Amino acid sequence: MITIATKAEMRAHTAAARAAGRSVALVPTMGAFHAGHHALMRAARAACDEVVVSLFVNPAQFDEATDLAAYPRTEARDAAEAEALGVDVLFAPPVEEVYPPGFATTVRVEGLSDVLEGAERGPGHFAGVCTVVAKLLNVVAPDVAFFGQKDAQQVAVLRRMVADLDLPVALEVVPTVREPDGLALSSRNVHLQPAQRERAVALSRALRTAQEAIERGERDAGRLREAARAAMAAHGVEPEYLALVDPDSFQPVDTIDGRVVVAVAARVGHTRLIDNALVQTHGGDPERAPTTTKEP
Numbered sequence: 001m002i003t004i005a006t007k008a009e010m011r012a013h014t015a016a017a018r019a020a021g022r023s024v025a026l027v028p029t030m031g032a033f034h035a036g037h038h039a040l041m042r043a044a045r046a047a048c049d050e051v052v053v054s055l056f057v058n059p060a061q062f063d064e065a066t067d068l069a070a071y072p073r074t075e076a077r078d079a080a081e082a083e084a085l086g087v088d089v090l091f092a093p094p095v096e097e098v099y100p101p102g103f104a105t106t107v108r109v110e111g112l113s114d115v116l117e118g119a120e121r122g123p124g125h126f127a128g129v130c131t132v133v134a135k136l137l138n139v140v141a142p143d144v145a146f147f148g149q150k151d152a153q154q155v156a157v158l159r160r161m162v163a164d165l166d167l168p169v170a171l172e173v174v175p176t177v178r179e180p181d182g183l184a185l186s187s188r189n190v191h192l193q194p195a196q197r198e199r200a201v202a203l204s205r206a207l208r209t210a211q212e213a214i215e216r217g218e219r220d221a222g223r224l225r226e227a228a229r230a231a232m233a234a235h236g237v238e239p240e241y242l243a244l245v246d247p248d249s250f251q252p253v254d255t256i257d258g259r260v261v262v263a264v265a266a267r268v269g270h271t272r273l274i275d276n277a278l279v280q281t282h283g284g285d286p287e288r289a290p291t292t293t294k295e296p
């Protein structure tokens with residue numbers, strides 16, 4: 001594995017790979033790798049000849065300076081793990097390389113960016129995500145980019161951006177990797193104290209409660225939300241939001257018919273956690289279904 005810090009070297013590397021007829025995968029990350037990141041890297045390794053993992057803690061998508069300052073950074077360990085998983089390139093640019101003096105452009109997806117995570121974290125969050133991902137796609141120029149279902153709204157926003165800007169890339173979505181008790185892996189989980197770690201199971205319990213009720217035939221979003229909220233309260237956790245939304249528009253649904261995302265966010269202590277489940281009413285497991293979006 002080689003580590004690249006500049007856009008010019010990264011572009012040259014992809015150009016050479018492409019000239020040699022090799023397909024290129026990109027896995028965008030903010031580092032502090034866990035088994036969720038590993039799953040994305042394995043999927044990329046299985047799909048493409050050349051695997052690029054970007055590691056960039058993007059200041060533009062943080063709404064709280066304290067969150068950015070406290071974000072875990074474990075670069076040496078990350079590099080060793082990526083190498084062990086067969087990654088070819090770790091693209092780890094410094095902040096000035098991504099945002100040089102005079103930088104003034106923002107990519108914003110209207111509507112989708114303003115609800116749930118966008119409403120809680122502010123309008124800058126998804127604009128920060130879109131701007132950096134658009135830049136990474138332009139610099140790395142991958143055939144396929146890999147993202148986690150863990151950040152379902154991010155996936156919906158990025159699909160919209162890729163379609164609207166005619167970006168020549170396929171998006172591949174990898175199912176959420178969880179701890180044995182159901183807690184979705186997150187780089188922020190390291191901040192949970194032992195008692196908080198126990199309560200953090202509330203989010204996945206809420207999702208499971210809603211999912212099981214849907215499987216038993218419940219179709220009313222209001223009743224599903226109440227059942228899921230009660231499951232969280234049993235662990236002493238109040239949601240910031242708990243919503244049943246359309247997987248593409250992220251608009252609330254009243255009656256479940258087809259595919260629905262159950263999305264939840266909550267603070268446990270000072271740590272903000274999010275989770276979601278993609279559920280469908282007629283047969284199959286939507287999180288296991290093929291999700292590649294081909295270029296239009």
Ligand code: AMP
Pocket residue numbers: 028029030031035036037039040146147148149150151174175176177178184185186187
């Ligand atoms: P991050 O480093 O937190 O920005 O995440 C990088 C990528 O890993 C994003 O596409 C996330 O959705 C994905 N990811 C984070 N946690 C998980 C998880 N538990 N399972 C699967 N993918 C994840």
